[in-house]
Amino acid sequence: MTSTAPALRVGTRGSALALTQTTTVADALRAASGRDVELVRVTTTGDRSTASLSTLGGTGAFAAALRQALLDGECDVAVHSLKDLPTAPSPGLSIAAVPPRADHRDALCAREGWTLDSLPRGARVGTGSPRRAAQLRLARPDLDVQDIRGNVGTRLARVAPGDLDAVVLARAGLERLDLLDPVTQTLAPEVMLPAPGQGALAVECRTADLDELGPVMAELEDVPTRWCVTAERAVLATLEAGCAAPVGTHARTVAVDGGVQVSLHAAVVEPSGARRMERQGAVVVPPSASPVDGARVTAELGARLAGELLADGAAALADLPATSA
Structure with missing residues (x-):
């Protein structure tokens, strides 16, 4: 039975991908609450500008307007791609809420069915991500990595003779x-x-509405x-970096005797692709731990690995603002 409470207003960016992601969350909210749900489209700085992501202030270019709409009461909930959300509270x-994660990996979309190994020397590969660009250069120093902007469809359309030979996008x-x-x-x-x-969504609301x-x-x-992305974002927070920095992380969980093991891999790559500095570690969250306790433990894991990277010179390697853990 439908609730008599007011409709939940869900803020979203207006791109096809954002609307698809938000609609999935909206359907889940409707089913969980019994309330009607309305989408509120918000245009962000990142949507309006065609400048390189690294010049737009990184993650905040996509999140700030949605957050302001929440604070101003224009919507009740906002849906973000978690990789676009700043780590600072x-x-x-x-x-x-952090719903179940989709595929975390990146995908190569290339002409002629090429893979990263089979791309011709000097092939033009487009990406708007400094992280992807640095790792492409590390794997294939001969590639011509080009900075591009635009939505998913626009980027895919550029893979054509005379333009780009490939683009790299999030598989999710x-x-x-x-x-x-x-x-x-x-x-x-x-x-x-x-x-x-990457691959995860964040559902944000006003703290006063949590009850x-x-x-x-x-x-x-x-x-x-939640535990995996908390560990990953703790790396970014400790490094004081955003999506304009060549930082990659991936955490995964597996059941073990004594609880759930969270394993984390983190790396900082020199923008030129000349060097990659990485660390791996794991913690076990005991069965008695609450979800909040588990998040605290995994955050400590991310901060520890980031601290080790900083101690080894990661800030200088990737021109990060952080100088200490």
């Missing part, structure tokens, strides 16, 4: 848009570590995903 707002976005046909290779984390939180919305958000929450 936003006063008055809380990440109320391609899958959500039913655009997997152009994928010629899914890149393993050993080749290209994904962005912290009301908390039970609904609990229906959307996936605890193992």
